Amino acid sequence: MIRHPLYLGICLLAVAYLGTANSRGWSFWHTLGHPFSSSGHSGYYGGFNHK
Amino acid sequence: MSVRVFDCPQCGAPVTLRASTAVFAVCEHCRSMVVVRGSSAEVTGVMAVLPPDLSPFQIGTRGEWQGRGFEIVGRVRVDWEEGTWNEWCILYDATKTGWLAEAQGLLMISFATEVAEKLPTSIRDYLHGKQMRLNGTLWTVSDVKNVTHPASEGELPFVAPPQQTRTSVDLMNPGGGFATIELADDQAEVYIGEYVDFDELKFANLRPVPGWNAEVAQEKGRTTALTCPSCGGAVQLRAAGYSMSAVCGSCGVVIDTSRPEVQVIQNADIANRTLAPLLPIGQRGKLFGTDYEVIGFVTREDRESHWSEYLLFNPWQGFRWLVTFEGHWSFIERVPTISDLTSNVIEWKEHVYKFYAKNMATVTGVLGEFYWKVRRGERAEVCDYVAPPHILSKEVYPGLNEFAWSHGIYVEPRLIAEAFGVKLPSSGWGVYLNQPNPYGLHWNEIRLPFFAALCALIFLQAYFVQNRPEVELTSAHFQYQRPPAIPAATTLPSAPPAEPTPLPSTPHFTVTGADQRVTIEVAANVNNSWLDLDLDLVNVKTNASYPAEVEVSYYYGSDSDGPWSEGAQTATVSLPAIPPGEYFLTAEPTADPQLWSTEYSVHVTRGGVYASNLIVMLAAVLFYPAMLLWRRHTFEQERWGDAHGYAWQTTDT
Numbered sequence: 188m189i190r191h192p193l194y195l196g197i198c199l200l201a202v203a204y205l206g207t208a209n210s211r212g213w214s215f216w217h218t219l220g221h222p223f224s225s226s227g228h229s230g231y232y233g234g235f236n237h238k
Numbered sequence: 239m240s241v242r243v244f245d246c247p248q249c250g251a252p253v254t255l256r257a258s259t260a261v262f263a264v265c266e267h268c269r270s271m272v273v274v275r276g277s278s279a280e281v282t283g284v285m286a287v288l289p290p291d292l293s294p295f296q297i298g299t300r301g302e303w304q305g306r307g308f309e310i311v312g313r314v315r316v317d318w319e320e321g322t323w324n325e326w327c328i329l330y331d332a333t334k335t336g337w338l339a340e341a342q343g344l345l346m347i348s349f350a351t352e353v354a355e356k357l358p359t360s361i362r363d364y365l366h367g368k369q370m371r372l373n374g375t376l377w378t379v380s381d382v383k384n385v386t387h388p389a390s391e392g393e394l395p396f397v398a399p400p401q402q403t404r405t406s407v408d409l410m411n412p413g414g415g416f417a418t419i420e421l422a423d424d425q426a427e428v429y430i431g432e433y434v435d436f437d438e439l440k441f442a443n444l445r446p447v448p449g450w451n452a453e454v455a456q457e458k459g460r461t462t463a464l465t466c467p468s469c470g471g472a473v474q475l476r477a478a479g480y481s482m483s484a485v486c487g488s489c490g491v492v493i494d495t496s497r498p499e500v501q502v503i504q505n506a507d508i509a510n511r512t513l514a515p516l517l518p519i520g521q522r523g524k525l526f527g528t529d530y531e532v533i534g535f536v537t538r539e540d541r542e543s544h545w546s547e548y549l550l551f552n553p554w555q556g557f558r559w560l561v562t563f564e565g566h567w568s569f570i571e572r573v574p575t576i577s578d579l580t581s582n583v584i585e586w587k588e589h590v591y592k593f594y595a596k597n598m599a600t601v602t603g604v605l606g607e608f609y610w611k612v613r614r615g616e617r618a619e620v621c622d623y624v625a626p627p628h629i630l631s632k633e634v635y636p637g638l639n640e641f642a643w644s645h646g647i648y649v650e651p652r653l654i655a656e657a658f659g660v661k662l663p664s665s666g667w668g669v670y671l672n673q674p675n676p677y678g679l680h681w682n683e684i685r686l687p688f689f690a691a692l693c694a695l696i697f698l699q700a701y702f703v704q705n706r707p708e709v710e711l712t713s714a715h716f717q718y719q720r721p722p723a724i725p726a727a728t729t730l731p732s733a734p735p736a737e738p739t740p741l742p743s744t745p746h747f748t749v750t751g752a753d754q755r756v757t758i759e760v761a762a763n764v765n766n767s768w769l770d771l772d773l774d775l776v777n778v779k780t781n782a783s784y785p786a787e788v789e790v791s792y793y794y795g796s797d798s799d800g801p802w803s804e805g806a807q808t809a810t811v812s813l814p815a816i817p818p819g820e821y822f823l824t825a826e827p828t829a830d831p832q833l834w835s836t837e838y839s840v841h842v843t844r845g846g847v848y849a850s851n852l853i854v855m856l857a858a859v860l861f862y863p864a865m866l867l868w869r870r871h872t873f874e875q876e877r878w879g880d881a882h883g884y885a886w887q888t889t890d891t
Contacts, residue, residue: 190683194862198691201855205695209702209847212754214814215854 244279246270256311259335260393273397286389286400288315291479292553293340295326296445297392303347303439306331312392318383320611321482321496327394335395337429342609343556344572346416348431357426364407372428377417380575381408410575433574436554447553464500475607476533477551484607494611504613510603516660517548519606523657528555534606540597549608557609565666566673567654568629570646584623584630591623591630594671595882629672648672669876677870684863691859699852708846712747715839718827743824746778749816749844756816761808762790762838767830769838775813778820786811
C-alpha cells in the first residue's frame with residue numbers, strides 16, 4: 188500500500204514541473220497569470236504609435 | 239541414560255529413576271517418599287497431594303534448549319510466605335540434571351554450577367540489591383525468601399521432606415541471566431541459567447489444560463472452586479495453581495488461595511463494590527495471536543492520576559497486563575531485570591528508553607484473582623521509562639524486598655475492543671506517555687520521498703543553470719527628451735496630421751533554440767527621478783508581441799539619520815517562454831515630469847532559469863514535512879509536559 192499518495196504526487200509533480208519549466212523557460216508566476224497561454228504574448232504588434 | 243528401577247518398599251509398584259543423580263522419588267501409586275541409597279530403597283513417609291493447577295507441564299514433557307533435548311522427570315512445589323511456584327526437574331541431554339522454574343508466568347532454566355568464589359551461607363549476607371560475583375560474572379540479588387517444599391512428584395536429585403526450610407536467593411544479571419543460591423545446612427548451592435520463552439523451548443507431550451484444550455473443554459472457565467471463608471460463596475479460580483489471592487465475587491473479601499486452608503487476607507470494602515471493569519472478569523480474547531482470559535482487575539492511583547490494570551492469563555504464555563488510562567491502553571509483560579541505572583536513559587533491546595516519572599502507586603480496588611497476595615492499599619514505587627510505543631517500568635515493593643521489571647507496548651483501543659468484544663472509545667484523551675507520535679510516524683514514512691524530491695529539485699535547477707546560460711542578443715542606447723508642451727491655440731484645424739514619431743527600438747536579433755526566457759535589463763541615468771518604459775518584444779515574421787513594463791527610479795539624499803538612497807539606476811524584466819524567431823524590441827519611455835532628458839539603454843539576453851520556479855516547488859515539497867515536524871514537536875511537548883525533571887529536548891532524536 189502506498190502511504191501518503193497525495194504527498195508523493197506533489198513531490199512528483201514538483202520535480203516534473205521544474206524540469207519542464209526550466210527546459211521551456213516558463214515562469215510559475217507568469218503561468219498563474221496566463222494559465223491558458225504557453226507563451227504569454229498578449230496580442231499582435233500594430234506598428235509605431237499603434238496606441 | 240541408565241534407567242534404574244526399584245520396587246516401592248511400601249506398595250511394590252515400580253519406581254523408575256532416569257537421572258543418574260536422582261536419589262529421591264515419589265511413588266506414582268501410593269505417593270510414598272522413596273529415598274535411594276546405592277542399590278537399596280527405603281520409604282521415609284507419604285508425600286502430600288499436589289494441589290490442582292493449570293500448568294501445561296507434566297512428567298514426560300519434552301523440550302529443547304540450546305540445541306539439546308530435555309525431559310521433565312520430577313517436580314517440586316515450592317512454597318513461601320507470599321505464594322508458591324513449580325520447579326520442574328529436567329534431564330537435559332539425557333545426562334545432566336537441571337531445573338525449569340515456572341513462577342508468576344515466567345520460565346527459567348538453570349543447572350547446578352560449581353563456582354570459584356566462596357559464598358556466605360547466612361541469609362543476613364544476602365541483601366536485596368547486593369552485587370556479587372559468580373565465576374567472575376557480576377550478579378545482583380533480586381529476591382531473598384525462605385521456602386519449603388510442601389509436595390513433589392517424580393524423581394529428584396535431593397531428598398525433599400515437606401517440613402524442611404531452605405533459603406532461596408534469586409540473582410539476575412543484565413544479560414537476562416538467572417541464578418539461584420540455595421542455602422541449607424550451612425551449604426550454598428548455586429544454580430545458574432537464564433530466562434526463557436515458552437515458544438523457544440519447543441515443548442512436546444504437554445499436559446492438556448482444562449478449559450483451554452479442546453479435549454478438556456467441558457471444564458472451561460470452571461477449573462477450581464473454593465469456598466469463601468467469609469460468606470461461604472463459591473470462588474471460581476481461573477488460574478488455579480498460579481493464583482495466590484482472589485476476591486470473593488459475593489462478599490468482596492480478599493482471600494489467600496495459595497494454600498488449601500483458604501484464609502481472608504483483607505475484609506470487604508464498600509468502594510470495591512463500585513468497580514466496573516471495561517473488560518469483564520472471565521472474558522477471553524485473542525491479542526497478538528494468543529488467547530488470554532481476563533482474571534483480575536486492579537485500580538491504582540498516585541499523586542497525579544488514577545488508572546486501571548487488567549490481569550490476563552494464558553496457561554502456556556503466563557500472565558500479561560492491560561493497563562488503561564483515560565482511554566489509552568498498553569499491553570504489559572514481565573521481563574528479566576534491566577541493568578542497574580546510572581543515568582536517565584536505558585538501552586534495552588535496540589530501543590533507548592528515557593526516564594519519564596517516578597511515583598508511589600497505591601492499589602485502590604481489586605476484583606478477580608492474582609499471582610501474588612494483593613491487598614487494597616498495597617504500595618509500590620513505580621519508575622517509568624519510555625521509548626514510544628514501548629515502555630519499561632520498574633516496580634519496587636518496599637514490604638517484599640523485591641522489584642520487578644515489565645515491558646509494555648501501546649495498543650490502539652480498537653484492537654482491545656475487537657479482541658474482547660467490548661465497546662471502547664476509539665481513542666484516548668490527550669497524549670499518553672508511551673503513545674506513538676503519529677506525526678513522527680508520518681514523517682518517517684515520507685522522509686525518503688521528501689529527500690529524494692529535494693535532491694531532484696536542486697539537481698534539476700543546477701543542471702539547467704549550467705546548461706542554459708544567459709546569451710547576449712542585442713544592446714541599444716537611447717536618448718529621452720521631454721516632449722514640448724503644445725499650446726491648444728497653435729493647433730490649426732487645417733494643419734496636416736503630424737508624422738508618427740518612430741518608437742525607440744533595437745536592431746533585429748534572433749532567438750535560437752527552444753522556447754526560453756528573454757531578459758531585458760534597462761539602465762537609465764536618473765537621479766532623484768524616474769523613467770518608465772513600455773516594452774514590446776515583437777516577432778518580425780508573425781508580428782506577435784510580448785509586452786512588459788519596467789521602471790527605473792533612483793532617489794537619494796540625507797536627513798537627520800544620515801545619507802539615504804532608494805531604488806537603482808538599473809532594472810530588469812523577463813519574458814517567459816519566448817519561441818525561437820527574429821525579434822526587435824521597442825521601448826516607449828515615460829518619465830518624471832521634472833526630467834528634461836536622460837540617456838537610457840536596453841540590454842537583451844536569452845536563456846537562464848527562474849529561481850522563483852525552484853522556490854515555489856521547494857515550498858510545495860516542504861510544506862507537509864514542515865507541518866508534520868511542527869506537530870511532532872508539539873505532540874512531544876504535551877507528552878513530556880507531565881514528566882519529572884527530564885529535559886527531553888536535550889536528547890530527542
